[in-house]
Amino acid sequence: MNSGHCICPIELSEKAVTCDLFIIGSGMAGMSAALFAARKGIDTVLVGLTSEMGFASGVIDLLGIHPVATATRVEDPWQGIKRLCRDEPRHPYARLALSTIEAAVTTLLDVLAADGYPYTVRARRNQTVVTPVGTLKSTYALPHTMAHGPTVLSDRQPCLLVDFPGLKGYSARQIVTSLAGHHGGFQTLRIPFPGNSGECYPEQMARALDTVSVRRKLAAALGPHVGAAAAIGLPAVLGMYRTQEVMADLQAAVGVPIFEIPTMLPSVPGLRLREIFQQRLPAMGVRTHFQNQVTHAQRLTDGRWCFVVAPANESEAQIHVLARSAVLCSGRFFGKGLHADRHGIRETVFNLSVMQPKNRADWHHKDVLHQPGHPVNRAGIAVDELFRPVNDHGQPVYSNLFAAGSILAHQDWMRQKCGGGLAIATAYGAIDACTRGLG
Ligand SMILES: Cc1cc2nc3c(=O)[nH]c(=O)nc-3n(C[C@H](O)[C@H](O)[C@H](O)COP(=O)(O)OP(=O)(O)OC[C@H]3O[C@@H](n4cnc5c(N)ncnc54)[C@H](O)[C@@H]3O)c2cc1C
Structure with missing residues (x-):
């Protein structure tokens, strides 16, 4: 050049x-x-x-x-x-x-909030989130889908961590093992992702959960396992465009707060941001x-x-x-x-x-x-x-x-x-x- x-x-x-x-x-x-x-x-x-x-x-x-x-x-x-x-x-x-x-x-x-994808911040404080390998990381703003995670950690709430067979690079058991020194109140659960028996791809899972029928099936599969858990942590695949509806429907069905934990690549929360920009900018005249x-x-x-x-x-x-x-x-x-x-x-x-x-x-x-x-x-x-x-x-x-x-x-x-x-x-x-x- x-x-x-x-x-x-x-x-x-x-x-x-x-x-x-x-x-x-x-x-x-x-x-x-x-x-x-x-x-x-x-x-x-x-x-x-x-x-x-x-x-x-x-x-x-x-x-x-x-x-x-x-x-x-x-x-x-x-x-x-x-x-x-x-x-x-x-x-x-x-x-x-x-x-x-x-x-x-x-x-x-x-702008993100106006587009239906609000972030949460704490006044003048960083928040602690769990990474896909179970380490802890300080960050400033969390997508609303991850908002409850820091509370689970700070209040040491009993929590159910869920993963799906076929989703590579994400293991609830590995996360719990890594977190054992910090918080011992985690249980794990592995259930099939609705309609999927082979390899799971985060982007496809997120798009699937945008449809009501798939999230109903996921809620039905989670429900019997909630037990004493005060919250449920899932990999970050809870919708692509309709995250607020996905969160609301799942939480109403299982009766406890749910939160996302970031996955390995590709990362759905990163893709959501890209999608919002790609749609929003042309609409603003760019x-x-x-x-x-x-x-x-x-x-x-x-x-x-x-x-x-x-x-x-x-x-x-x-x-x-x-x-x-x-x-x-x-x-x-x-x-x-x-x-x-x-x-x-x-x-x-x-x-x-x-x-x-x-x-x-x-x-x-x-x-x-x-x-x-x-x-x-x-x-x-x-x-x-x-x-x-x-x-x-x-x-x-x-x-x-x-x-x-x-x-x-x-x-x-x-x-x-x-x-x-x-x-x-x-x-x-x-x-x-x-x-x-x-x-
Ligand atoms: C795996 C990973 C995890 C991350 N996690 C976090 C996190 O948890 N929190 C956080 O705050 N940040 C995170 N980041 C960092 C954050 O994404 C980057 O710091 C930030 O995206 C940098 O943005 P950028 O736009 O400067 O560069 P980039 O994202 O690298 O974008 C550069 C752009 O320029 C384009 N480009 C280059 N040359 C040309 C050319 N000649 N013509 C046209 N286009 C061109 C590239 O294709 C690309 O689109 C992460 C990054 C990675 C890679």
Whole structure:
């Protein structure tokens, strides 16, 4: 891929699409950026290949661990972010006021609630959830389907954990074994998923439970086993589009609260988020091109960006887009926003300067499990206070190019447990800065 300041060498098709804002990437950062832009009435085009969203557990972390060197769990994420910004002033969160981070997350959660998929948060506290392998994790916002889980843990309620034969990578017994040191009040139950005798696929199970007859059968199978349980935990497959109805019907039938525990991949709560964005953004006026790739970016002499978008399949023509500004939300190595080879790490769309260790030998610490993490995990695009990528001297490279999400440098979202929050908050910050630029 190429980029540079020059007259666009791309032979522009007469049908070139024009827009005020072009967003690259359809992960949490790109989708959130498009949502925030649409709410401001900005004429937006979004292009993105498959994102990590279908893999994410669906819970939204703000800050779960700080400092990572001591693996200290953060109780109050807002106080934690204050400490983080003091200790790591180059962290992307430090580019934002706490009130801006809060506005970003609240705005997104309000949209999800309005779409029938509310999240629960506790005032100024992280919540504890069980992972698919039975470890505990601190997070900020939980989909309503998982809301009761933290209460079961904090009140040590007697609880029935259910799994299904054929659902790979999810074992109620393994979770209970792992949790034994924390809470001994779990029983397990394995029952066939209604209408399924072979392998179970989370997405198909969730879609099946959207239908009344399937959830009635599941409720009938669960009912006789409730016993003394004060709650029932199930893998996160309780509906795709109708989660509120699924939860209400199952709880009414079994008589106790139920809650979801995240599964291994693919993750239904992640897919639900993706589905909501994919339906909601076009309805808000965003022109979306999912499963398409930006193959070329060029800056015109008048300052606009010219992009080439490859078609999703060969029978379609490529698209040319002329944009007044752009936000890069292309993710890291998995998302393909960054590419690593023997010579170093490069950014794949604009060939921006990537903040990285000087030598490849310094990418990783000798100890694979080195608690503070590896330097390569903090490599990425450094930005100024307006989320504009900067060069090696710290100067913004373009006045109308912004970056957000996991591609940003000076953060380790995986260890810090801040993936979703960082994506949403930096997208908000980038759109804010971009709006000012667009006037
Ligand atoms: C397994 C897993 C579990 C996770 N669990 C959690 C969790 O429990 N809580 C939490 O808060 N976060 C979690 N996350 C993290 C969270 O999902 C990510 O931090 C966040 O999605 C990063 O978003 P992003 O949009 O910056 O990047 P990505 O999700 O990587 O998205 C980048 C996007 O850019 C696209 N792209 C790249 N190059 C191009 C191009 N040239 N043209 C078009 N498109 C392009 C990619 O295809 C992709 O759509 C998890 C992530 C993973 C992988």
